[in-house]
Amino acid sequence: MQDYNYIQKQDKEIYDALMGEEQREAEGLELIPSENYISRAVREANGSILNNKYAEGYPGKRYYGGQEFTDAVEQVAIDRAKQLFNCQFANVQPLSGAPANMAMYFALLEPGDTVLGMHLEHGGHLTHGHPTTSINKVFNFVRYKMKDVDTGEIDYDELRAVAHEHKPKIILAGFSAYSRELEYTKFVEIAKEVGAYTVADMAHIAGLIAAGVARNPFDDGFDVITTTTHKTLRGPRGGMILTNTDEEIAKKINRAVFPGLQGGPHEHLIAGKAVAFGEASHPSFKEYALQILKNAKAMEEVFRAAGIRMLAGGTSNHLILADVYGSLGITGQEAETTLDAVGLTVNKNMIANDTRKALDPSGIRFGTPAITTRGMYEGEATRVAEIMVEVLKDINNETKKKQLKEEVVGLATAFPVPESFV
Numbered sequence: 225m226q227d228y229n230y231i232q233k234q235d236k237e238i239y240d241a242l243m244g245e246e247q248r249e250a251e252g253l254e255l256i257p258s259e260n261y262i263s264r265a266v267r268e269a270n271g272s273i274l275n276n277k278y279a280e281g282y283p284g285k286r287y288y289g290g291q292e293f294t295d296a297v298e299q300v301a302i303d304r305a306k307q308l309f310n311c312q313f314a315n316v317q318p319l320s321g322a323p324a325n326m327a328m329y330f331a332l333l334e335p336g337d338t339v340l341g342m343h344l345e346h347g348g349h350l351t352h353g354h355p356t357t358s359i360n361k362v363f364n365f366v367r368y369k370m371k372d373v374d375t376g377e378i379d380y381d382e383l384r385a386v387a388h389e390h391k392p393k394i395i396l397a398g399f400s401a402y403s404r405e406l407e408y409t410k411f412v413e414i415a416k417e418v419g420a421y422t423v424a425d426m427a428h429i430a431g432l433i434a435a436g437v438a439r440n441p442f443d444d445g446f447d448v449i450t451t452t453t454h455k456t457l458r459g460p461r462g463g464m465i466l467t468n469t470d471e472e473i474a475k476k477i478n479r480a481v482f483p484g485l486q487g488g489p490h491e492h493l494i495a496g497k498a499v500a501f502g503e504a505s506h507p508s509f510k511e512y513a514l515q516i517l518k519n520a521k522a523m524e525e526v527f528r529a530a531g532i533r534m535l536a537g538g539t540s541n542h543l544i545l546a547d548v549y550g551s552l553g554i555t556g557q558e559a560e561t562t563l564d565a566v567g568l569t570v571n572k573n574m575i576a577n578d579t580r581k582a583l584d585p586s587g588i589r590f591g592t593p594a595i596t597t598r599g600m601y602e603g604e605a606t607r608v609a610e611i612m613v614e615v616l617k618d619i620n621n622e623t624k625k626k627q628l629k630e631e632v633v634g635l636a637t638a639f640p641v642p643e644s645f646v
């Protein structure tokens with residue numbers, strides 16, 4: 225556990241909450257597929273002295289003095305990002321995934337332009353233009369969906385037809401609740417037909433791409449990639465925009481991030497990103513990413529054997545979306561709360577063609593990035609999935625839940641988060 229000596233001395237309220245979270249994370253298992261644990265090295269960078277420094281601008285072109293070390297840190301982060309994702313330009317300043325997407329839209333579009341993205345209930349993300357988001361007031365969003373929700377196949381015919389009808393300026397590939405690989409070449413082909421940019425929001429699978437265990441959209445000719453850095457990539461909470469097309473687009477992206485949308489970059493987090501990118505280029509990261517996939521497959525097998533419907537029929541990546549309402553008659557919220565009670569954290573999630581509402585949908589979403597960081601292999605992943613099924617099939621059995629909670633605490637204690645990954 226990290227030292228919190230100064231907080232302990234001066235701020236009891238925050239100290240108590242931090243201790244609570246330390247215990248929750250130590251004794252429970254994190255199965256939310258967008259979450260992960262960072263190394264001590266990344267934590268040190270995040271909590272470093274760079275927090276003190278304003279560095280508006282970019283390396284070599286800042287608006288404030290005293291940038292010798294911030295420039296060095298940000299340049300290392302940029303260079304490592306470019307190497308990791310095999311591209312020519314990287315902006316590492318976006319504060320998170322949502323601001324990265326906002327900056328990307330403003331870099332490539334004029335107000336009123338159209339974006340073609342994946343439907344939220346079919347796996348897309350809020351920032352891909354959900355009606356409740358502010359960005360929806362500036363740009364026009366149209367949708368594609370899965371053709372077959374039981375295989376996950378995207379309806380590329382519909383995608384092409386919608387693209388020809390609405391002439392989007394961006395065709396957006398990417399998701400937060402979709403468990404199969406996208407056919408990037410089809411996106412590129414259709415984008416060429418209508419003169420659109422291709423953008424991949426790879427927030428969820430950035431680590432899998434960096435490790436080379438999932439396809440890199442740049443290899444199929446994508447123009448831009450946006451991502452978070454804190455999910456499978458296992459870095460600090462943050463965002464990033466990459467491009468490979470030309471310097472003009474890179475300049476537009478830089479201007480859209482600063483001064484377009486943000487002020488001073490968070491150089492302490494950029495230092496954390498640099499350290500995490502260094503970890504992700506280590507050979508052990510590839511093994512980690514491969515194990516994420518194997519562990520997800522192991523969990524899929526348990527759910528299939530239990531007769532619980534999985535959207536897209538299972539998984540080819542790090543996450544599974546299970547229809548607990550259709551299969552077991554319990555809502556996503558009930559499943560989330562019950563699993564939480566035994567120390568397993570998942571999130572409720574809408575499923576394609578859901579008959580229920582977002583705050584109590586039919587599905588749960590879970591995945592393996594965090595348990596794999598803890599050093600779990602297929603055997604443990606299988607057991608975790610079995611515990612989930614046992615709990616979900618008998619949600620009112622308090623004795624069983626008590627026993628299983630003890631087992632989860634035992635497992636979590638036996639697999640503490642490692643301090644270092646390299």
Ligand SMILES: Cc1ncc(COP(=O)(O)O)c(C=O)c1O
Pocket residue numbers: 258320321322323325349351398399400425426427428452462463
């Ligand atoms: C595909 C995708 N894009 C963007 C985001 C937004 O990232 P953040 O929560 O860091 O703003 C997420 C987060 O879940 C995501 O899954």
